[in-house]
Amino acid sequence: MENKHLIIVPILLLFLSIFSRNLIFLVLALVSLILLEPNLIMKLFRGKLNFFNLFKKQSNNNYSIENGILTINGVFKAFLIVDDIPFDYRDFTNESLRSKIVSFHKVLDIVNNVDIIFQKKGLDKNKFLENLFRKAQNLRVIIESDPSNEKAKNELSLVQEMIKRISEGEPPFQYVVYFIITAESREESLAEANLLRKGLESIGIKARLASRYEIEEYLDRGVIRAKEKIGFPTQVPYLTTFSFPKSPNYRLISEGIYLGREIESSRPIFWNLNTTMNPHTLVIGPTGSGKTEFLISTGVKINTLYQIPVLFFDVKNDIKLRLKNYGIKPIVLNPLLYSLDLLSAENKANYGIYASQIENIITNSFRLDKYSSSILYKVILDALHKYQHPSWDNIIELINELDITDEFKIYLAKIINKIKSIDIESKGSSLVEKINDSIYVIDLSLIKSEELRRFVIYSILIKILDKYNIADDKLKISLVIDEAWTILKSENENYSLVADIIKRGRGYGIMLMMATQNIYDLGELSDIFLENSGLLLFMNNGDKKFWEEMKRFANISEDEIYRQLTFLGRGEAVIRFIGDPRSLVIKLDTLTNA
Structure with missing residues (x-):
């Protein structure tokens, strides 16, 4: 004493x-x-x-700290710290915001004695600026050695903007939110904290137990004192959480393929193919919204960054011309000049699987009924077993030997003759065998039949699957289909080729990039394409009904629809990444902007 x-x-x-x-x-x-x-x-x-x-x-009396727990005066305080809130108040109508706040209060009622601490933590301005200047210098060195490094250029632009704003007097800061649960025992405080954490997750707020260092840092700022407590009691409507700006996972948008800039913040947005669940892209938007320009630009970037072949399926003969206008010389492959070699199966042990794939191609291309497709499956399988190098003439011979009506024989033979006109026999290498590591254009503009265009696209997909069928998740090739309705509308649960590639994702090592005008173009399996695409883009469409439907697949509010989305311009889009409901509105980067 x-x-x-x-x-x-x-x-x-x-x-x-x-x-x-x-x-x-x-x-x-x-x-x-x-x-x-x-x-x-x-x-x-x-x-x-x-x-x-x-x-x-x-x-003060003695206290002790461990991960998640502060013990003071024999009282135990469990600390939850907020990590992520995937929405803000602008995402809600008045009614839905009230509902969210009521849900929040119900979650808080699960536990007793909980305090909410909302802090604006200032950062050392000089140290922050020093780090920014150092980063800017490093980025300039990178750009000098590699002037084509788009990522470094955009990062430098962002850093320079931050330096400007801080130099003009805007202080750097960050927000920290704590939930502090007080109980009489360590076990009780941890149990209630875990209960509260699960309740918060149920309404989209991700929290975790604070580390010992974070609690010590909290105490160092003098928040808990003997006669002073700062915080919001549970009776006060909790609005602060919903003021956090929403943003997709940082690891997903911080590096990879440069997509463009967020319209509100001018922040550069990337797509990290190394962390995405699926490497596929689906673009939906009307004619003139900039879909084709985005596909071309992204395809070129993928070829440059990942050194893998990129195939453009050119239906209207415009992709080839646009690439040449940008100074890019693609290798043009015309299926009228190079054989698809569809009947060539390298692995004889899997003839049954391969015959089924060819059956799917023909059924989807010509929209056959189940009886016709089953007859074709039998004939194709017999031809693969009977002939060392089967031809479409062999298929017609086997059809004529079947015990079916002459009318049905003529119907099937007519389809095979159409296929024969496009899948020519060639003694040289096939079309797919010519693909290495460049940018290719599959010229479909001279094929006027929609059925035959589907047949060519499906055939190349199957041959690509066979060529790159290696059991790893390494990205091997990117396929770009502009008018995707050409093939997607004909798919169904019984005969699905593209949907199968989309669902299996990385397992094939094939990246599909597709664009179409509206959701109805996707056919019966539209939900599969929308729910399994790694990157979704919804482009300029003033139709409010369109945006209402897109709310199922992107976290957009009524206010955003009426305030911003119905007025998007050419080359602007709402983007959403798979597994992350938070969407962004960005100005897309294309070769026309260069």
Whole structure:
């Protein structure tokens, strides 16, 4: 007790040394502390306590800290810290916002004695600027050595904007939100914290137990004091959480393929193919919205960044011309000149599977009924077993040997003759065998029959599957289909080729990039394409009904639809990544912007 009263002496001496700048008072204060509290002064010099923590220790009772738990005065406080909130108040109508707040209160009612601490944590301006200047210098070095590095250029632009805003007086800061649950035992506080965490997750707020360091940092800011508590009681409507700006997972948008800039913040947005669940892209938007330009630009970037072949299926003969206008010389492959070689199966052990694939191609291309497709399956399988190098003439011969009506034989033979006109026999290498690591255009513009165009696209897909059928998740090739309705509308549950590639995703190592005008073009399996595409883009469409339907697949609010989305311009889009409901409105980067 005597020491606690006598400790006032060195405290006064320390204050005198600070205000009078007299070293004599400082020496006397340190000597007094050594004599009165040798243990405390040793801790001070060992870096265990700073000057203010020293007196906080004296004024408060003892406390201890472990991961997630602060024990003070025999009372246990569990700390939850908010990591992610995937929405903000602008995502809700008045009614839905009220509903969300009511749900939040119900979650809080699950536990007793919970405090909410919402802090705006300032950052050291000079240190922050120093780091920004250092980063800007490093980025300039990267750009000088590689002027084509688009990512570095956009990062530098963002860093320079941050430096400008901070230099003009805007202080750097960050927000921290804590939920603090008080209980009489360690087990009870942890149990209630876990219960609250699950409740918060049910309404979209991701929280976790704070680390020991985070609790110590919290105490260092002087939030918990003997006679002072800062926070929002549970009776106050909790609006602050919903003011957090929504944003997809940082790892997904911070590197990879440069997509463009967020319209509101001008932040550069990338798509990280190394972290995405599926590498496929689906673009939906009317004619003139910029779908083709986006596909061309992204396809070129993929070829450059990942050094894999990119195939454009050109239905209207415009992709080839646009690429050449941008100074890019693609390799043009015309299926009228190079054989598809569809009847060639390398693995004889899998003839049954391959015959089924060819049956699917023909059924989807010509929209056959189940009876016709089953007859074709038998004939194709027999031809694969009977002939070393089967031809379409062999298929017609086997059809004529079947015990079916002459009328049905003529019907099937007519289809095979159409196929024969496009899948020519060739002694040289086939079309798919010519694909290496370049940019290719499959020229379909001279094929006027929609059935035969579907047949060519499906055939190339199957041959690509066979060529790159290696059991790993490495990205091997990207296929770009502009007018995707050509093939997607004909798919169904019984005969699905593209949907199968979409669902299996990385397992094939094939990236599909497709564009179409509206959701109805996707056919019966529209939900499969929309739910399994790694990147979804919804482009300029003033139709409010269109945006209402897209709400199923992207987290957009009524207010955003009426305030912004119905007025999107050419080359602007709402984007959404698979597994992350948070959407972004961005100005797309295309080769026309270069």
